[in-house]
Amino acid sequence: MDINKSVSEALKNVKAKNPLVHHITNYVTVNDCANVVLAIGGSPVMADDISEVEDMVSIASSLVLNIGTLNSRTIESMIKAGKKANELKIPVILDPVGAGATPFRTETALKIINSVKLAVIRGNSSEIKTISGITAKTKGVDAGKETLSKEEALKLGKNVAEELSEKLGSVIAITGKTDIVSYKNKTYFIENGHKMLSKITGTGCMCTSLIGSYLGANENYHLSAIAGIVSMGIAGELAYNIISKRHGGSGNFKIELLDAIYNLSSSNIIDRAQIR
Amino acid sequence: MDINKSVSEALKNVKAKNPLVHHITNYVTVNDCANVVLAIGGSPVMADDISEVEDMVSIASSLVLNIGTLNSRTIESMIKAGKKANELKIPVILDPVGAGATPFRTETALKIINSVKLAVIRGNSSEIKTISGITAKTKGVDAGKETLSKEEALKLGKNVAEELSEKLGSVIAITGKTDIVSYKNKTYFIENGHKMLSKITGTGCMCTSLIGSYLGANENYHLSAIAGIVSMGIAGELAYNIISKRHGGSGNFKIELLDAIYNLSSSNIIDRAQIR
Amino acid sequence: MDINKSVSEALKNVKAKNPLVHHITNYVTVNDCANVVLAIGGSPVMADDISEVEDMVSIASSLVLNIGTLNSRTIESMIKAGKKANELKIPVILDPVGAGATPFRTETALKIINSVKLAVIRGNSSEIKTISGITAKTKGVDAGKETLSKEEALKLGKNVAEELSEKLGSVIAITGKTDIVSYKNKTYFIENGHKMLSKITGTGCMCTSLIGSYLGANENYHLSAIAGIVSMGIAGELAYNIISKRHGGSGNFKIELLDAIYNLSSSNIIDRAQIR
Numbered sequence: 001m002d003i004n005k006s007v008s009e010a011l012k013n014v015k016a017k018n019p020l021v022h023h024i025t026n027y028v029t030v031n032d033c034a035n036v037v038l039a040i041g042g043s044p045v046m047a048d049d050i051s052e053v054e055d056m057v058s059i060a061s062s063l064v065l066n067i068g069t070l071n072s073r074t075i076e077s078m079i080k081a082g083k084k085a086n087e088l089k090i091p092v093i094l095d096p097v098g099a100g101a102t103p104f105r106t107e108t109a110l111k112i113i114n115s116v117k118l119a120v121i122r123g124n125s126s127e128i129k130t131i132s133g134i135t136a137k138t139k140g141v142d143a144g145k146e147t148l149s150k151e152e153a154l155k156l157g158k159n160v161a162e163e164l165s166e167k168l169g170s171v172i173a174i175t176g177k178t179d180i181v182s183y184k185n186k187t188y189f190i191e192n193g194h195k196m197l198s199k200i201t202g203t204g205c206m207c208t209s210l211i212g213s214y215l216g217a218n219e220n221y222h223l224s225a226i227a228g229i230v231s232m233g234i235a236g237e238l239a240y241n242i243i244s245k246r247h248g249g250s251g252n253f254k255i256e257l258l259d260a261i262y263n264l265s266s267s268n269i270i271d272r273a274q275i276r
Numbered sequence: 277m278d279i280n281k282s283v284s285e286a287l288k289n290v291k292a293k294n295p296l297v298h299h300i301t302n303y304v305t306v307n308d309c310a311n312v313v314l315a316i317g318g319s320p321v322m323a324d325d326i327s328e329v330e331d332m333v334s335i336a337s338s339l340v341l342n343i344g345t346l347n348s349r350t351i352e353s354m355i356k357a358g359k360k361a362n363e364l365k366i367p368v369i370l371d372p373v374g375a376g377a378t379p380f381r382t383e384t385a386l387k388i389i390n391s392v393k394l395a396v397i398r399g400n401s402s403e404i405k406t407i408s409g410i411t412a413k414t415k416g417v418d419a420g421k422e423t424l425s426k427e428e429a430l431k432l433g434k435n436v437a438e439e440l441s442e443k444l445g446s447v448i449a450i451t452g453k454t455d456i457v458s459y460k461n462k463t464y465f466i467e468n469g470h471k472m473l474s475k476i477t478g479t480g481c482m483c484t485s486l487i488g489s490y491l492g493a494n495e496n497y498h499l500s501a502i503a504g505i506v507s508m509g510i511a512g513e514l515a516y517n518i519i520s521k522r523h524g525g526s527g528n529f530k531i532e533l534l535d536a537i538y539n540l541s542s543s544n545i546i547d548r549a550q551i552r
Numbered sequence: 553m554d555i556n557k558s559v560s561e562a563l564k565n566v567k568a569k570n571p572l573v574h575h576i577t578n579y580v581t582v583n584d585c586a587n588v589v590l591a592i593g594g595s596p597v598m599a600d601d602i603s604e605v606e607d608m609v610s611i612a613s614s615l616v617l618n619i620g621t622l623n624s625r626t627i628e629s630m631i632k633a634g635k636k637a638n639e640l641k642i643p644v645i646l647d648p649v650g651a652g653a654t655p656f657r658t659e660t661a662l663k664i665i666n667s668v669k670l671a672v673i674r675g676n677s678s679e680i681k682t683i684s685g686i687t688a689k690t691k692g693v694d695a696g697k698e699t700l701s702k703e704e705a706l707k708l709g710k711n712v713a714e715e716l717s718e719k720l721g722s723v724i725a726i727t728g729k730t731d732i733v734s735y736k737n738k739t740y741f742i743e744n745g746h747k748m749l750s751k752i753t754g755t756g757c758m759c760t761s762l763i764g765s766y767l768g769a770n771e772n773y774h775l776s777a778i779a780g781i782v783s784m785g786i787a788g789e790l791a792y793n794i795i796s797k798r799h800g801g802s803g804n805f806k807i808e809l810l811d812a813i814y815n816l817s818s819s820n821i822i823d824r825a826q827i828r
Contacts, residue, residue: 027303027579028586028598034304034477039526044477045374046304049347052380059377071601071625073347098597101611104604199814201586201596249814250591251807255527262475262525303579310580310753315802320753321650322580325623328656335653349623531803538751538801 003188003226004273008266010218010227015041019061019216021209024048024078026068026097029202032254033064033209039262040231042213048074053081061216063090064209065116068097070108082116091119091215091224095208099123100130113168119221121164122173122208122229125157132164154178158187171225175207179229183222190226191274192233194240199250200257207232210261226275234272235260279464279502280549284542286494286503291317295337295492297485300324300354302344302373305478308530309340309485315538316507318489324350329357337492339366340485341392344373346384358392367395367491367500371484375399376406389444395497397440398449398484398505401433408440430454434463447501451483455505459498466502467550468509470516475526476533483508486537502551510548511536555740555778556825560818562770562779567593571613571768573761576600576630578620578649581754584806585616585761591814592783594765600626605633613768615642616761617668620649622660634668643671643767643776647760651675652682665720671773673716674725674760674781677709684716706730710739723777727759731781735774742778743826744785746792751802752809759784762813778827786824787812 021037023030023046030046037044047056050073057063063085065078085092094116096109109131113121121131148156161172161182174180179190197203211228218224239256243249248256297313299306299322306322313320323332326349333339339361341354361368370392372385385407389397397407424432437448437458450456455466473479487504494500515532519525524532573589575582575598582598589596599608602625609615615637617630637644646668648661661683665673673683700708713724713734726732731742749755763780770776791808795801800808 026598028582030304031307031477031583035526035530038475038477045377046302046345047374047378048345049380051348052378055378055380069598069600072603098599101597102599102604102607104601104607199590201583201590247815249811250587251810251814254587254810255531255807258527258530259525262527263523306580307583307753311802311806314751314753321653322578322621323650323654324621325656327624328654331654331656531807534803534806535801538803539799 003275004270006223007227007230007273008269010214010223011231011264011266011269013217014213017217018043019213020045020059021062021064021212021216022047022057022060022081023064023066023209024053024074024081025064025066025205028068029205032202033205035258036206036261037209037213039258040210040213040264042216048077050077050080053077054084057081057085057090058088060090062212063092064095064212065092065112066095066097066205066208067105067108068205070105075108075111078112079115082112086117091221092116093120093122093208093212093215094118095205096121096123096127096131097205099127106130118168118170119215120171120173120211120225122175122211122225124204125174125176128164128172128174129160132160134160154180154189158182162187171221173225173229175204175229181222181225181229186222188226189276190229190233192230192237192272194236196240196253197236200254203232230269230273230275231261231264234268235264237272279551280546282499283503283506283549284545286490286499287507287540287542287545289493290489293493294319295489296321296335297338297340297488297492298323298333298336298357299340299342299485300329300350300357301340301342301481304344305481308478309481311534312482312537313485313489315534316486316489316540318492324353326353326356329353330360333357333361333366334364336366338488339368340371340488341368341388342371342373342481342484343381343384344481346381351384351387354388355391358388362393367497368392369396369398369484369488369491370394371481372397372399372403372407373480375403382406394444394446395491396447396449396487396501398451398487398501400480401450401452404440404448404450405436408436410436430456430465434458438463447497449501449505451480451505457498457501457505462498464502465552466505466509468506468513468548470512472516472529473512476530479508506545506549506551507537507540510544511540513548555827556822558775559779559782559825560821562766562775563783563816563818563821565769566765569769570595571765572597572611573614573616573764573768574599574609574612574633575616575618575761576605576626576633577616577618577757580620581757584754585757587810588758588813589761589765591810592762592765592816594768600629602629602632605629606636609633609637609642610640612642614764615644616647616764617644617664618647618649618757618760619657619660620757622657627660627663630664631667634664638669643773644668645672645674645760645764645767646670647757648673648675648679648683649756651679658682670720670722671767672723672725672763672777674727674763674777676756677726677728680716680724680726681712684712686712706732706741710734714739723773725777725781727756727781733774733777733781738774740778741828742781742785744782744789744824746788748792748805749788752806755784782821782825782827783813783816786820787816789824
């Protein structure tokens with residue numbers, strides 16, 4: 001079966017199974033994450049107190065850990081919930097928001113990675129490179145970025161993702177203009193999306209929550225990561241098409257983005273997904 | 277005076293008195309709760325630190341307690357604020373979000389109920405049944421749901437609500453396809469609303485905040501609960517009418533819902549309320 | 553150069569420099585604050601744990617401290633981040649949300665003011681008066697408000713702002729129907745805005761975040777405060793123009809407000825700013 005068709009089947013599974021997606025996430029984008037899970041066909045639940053995270057994850061289909069506004073209280077909850085999910089074979093996705101920006105974030109991301117077996121890690125290029133422990137090298141790469149061709153940069157990203165995937169046994173997704181989604185030595189590149197997605201807060205978090213929704217309804221982690229990213233990308237394109245006709249800005253874009261995810265169909269995916 | 281007319285008068289009181297509605301609530305839907313209170317004509321204030329909740333509730337017209345993302349810090353604040361509100365005869369509404377989903381939530385809901393005299397408790401069927409302590413029976417009821425006619429299910433809900441109301445002296449509101457609002461042995465059923473309301477997060481919380489707004493401007497707690505639920509239901513119908521014409525999704529629905537509450541008029545209520 | 557032209561240049565600087573604006577803020581309006589910073593051309597980052605606030609502010613261009621939902625954990629973080637910002641000459645703006653409403657808020661606002669050198673303080677009339685320590689006198693002023701002409705009230709506000717500015721060395725912005733922005737003995741009055749801005753939550757917070765964005769890209773603190781307030785005011789006027797044509801409410805107003813900030817142009821400012 002071709003990959004676009006597989007993604008469209010994965011979407012049908014989300015709508016059919018209505019997975020409960022437990023989030024321990026930040027207070028900036030949490031409302032958007034909940035709404036995007038509902039829009040794609042899942043059910044979100046947000047609970048972060050250490051007294052209940054094990055009970056909550058036990059009734060969930062997947063667990064989303066997002067360190068956007070981490071603090072000492074919620075880090076412990078994340079690890080406790082993650083371990084319980086591992087025990088129950090419930091897939092866990094980590095969004096290491098801002099890893100590399102402060103030592104606290106980098107250390108926390110690594111602490112979670114070392115404590116919890118992750119189905120998927122989704123981050124941007126610098127977050128994933130930080131986690132890979134190649135910060136020093138990364139700086140070199142970033143500095144030299146302008147001299148790298150697009151294909152050279154993707155090849156570098158692919159190497160980082162594949163090595164980290166091999167090491168952790170997790171799907172590694174690096175999102176950006178071209179998304180890189182690797183599981184061990186198999187990598188897909190995705191070309192969907194629109195630069196307007198960077199003009200509203202939380203599109204990264206929402207993408208992670210979409211992957212969490214797919215993980216809760218599909219066996220294949222690699223496919224789930226691809227499906228979440230493609231869904232966000234296509235929704236971004238559709239939303240931009242609508243607002244560009246009326247000279248809209250980021251306010252209307254966000255609303256149309258949620259509508260596009262709500263209305264996302266198998267044929268949208270089959271027609272528009274650009275995965276190679 | 278017929279009940280639709282009474283509800284429309286209650287709405288006028290909110291707009292005339294502009295009640296200050298103190299919330300101790302979750303971080304998922306808090307922004308929507310604040311906006312819905314403003315839209316109906318109240319003034320929201322959110323404050324949860326134990327050092328200030330007594331002072332804040334003292335200047336408020338009503339208090340909303342919502343355990344959506346409860347944690348040990350805010351539970352103590354809820355109880356302290358609730359006791360102060362009782363002392364000052366300020367009405368308190370509890371939204372026991374997720375009671376039954378984890379023992380921590382169930383215990384917290386019961387702890388609040390045992391510590392604070394509540395004007396209204398609003399929850400869905402399983403939350404209210406959990407509070408009633410009939411979890412075991414509830415499971416049986418749920419299992420047997422398919423064999424119950426709609427009227428039989430409503431009769432069961434009515435019994436649960438009336439018994440709990442009698443026991444606690446609070447108005448009990450069970451929201452769902454048909455809403456059940458009981459005070460002691462008097463029950464109203466409400467048929468407003470649209471299933472699209474379940475496709476965005478926070479419509480339950482927002483409904484609670486609307487009831488909180490009515491409580492802050494009206495003496496009659498039973499009427500306030502009915503008015504909040506009817507307002508949300510009618511707004512859902514009006515919002516769906518608008519988005520269905522343009523194939524909109526959950527993003528636009530949420531925006532139109534807030535607009536509908538903002539523009540809600542006495543004649544909307546008199547024409548559309550379905551209360552029996 | 554005339555002031556409207558200066559504000560339009562300040563806007564260009566934000567778009568050119570894309571300042572990173574570190575926020576320690578409340579969980580009610582945080583998403584809107586992030587989106588408004590992105591819309592004007594900055595980059596928001598929200599981080600409040602004491603383990604990372606110094607590292608985060610060190611890579612930021614400005615710091616926004618907002619006590620909307622203050623608690624003991626975040627107050628310490630605010631002061632630590634503020635002191636670090638002072639050390640690094642990064643401008644800090646304080647939004648003393650609710651100062652005067654509870655002693656805890658008043659004391660916290662004063663604690664921050666006494667610990668951190670502030671570039672700007674933005675609040676409403678009662679918040680700024682509370683900080684000025686003229687609560688008692690303020691009550692008298694409020695009581696007598698109806699007998700004061702508009703010009704007398706503005707003169708009083710100007711005196712409060714100028715005295716506080718002289719004392720603290722900070723720009724003092726009192727927002728309201730007419731905004732008052734003082735630095736030492738120089739005061740500007742701004743007449744932009746629309747009363748609909750008071751019908752959604754967070755327009756004060758968003759205004760503070762806009763000023764934070766201007767501070768991160770401009771040397772002149774007084775100009776930055778004026779520019780943030782004018783931007784919010786003009787966006788409110790433009791948003792209201794759009795929704796009034798279709799009988800919209802507060803839901804659509806909020807969306808159009810964000811769009812208006814996103815699309816705000818130099819010519820919008822030059823044509824519409826009402827600063828004297």
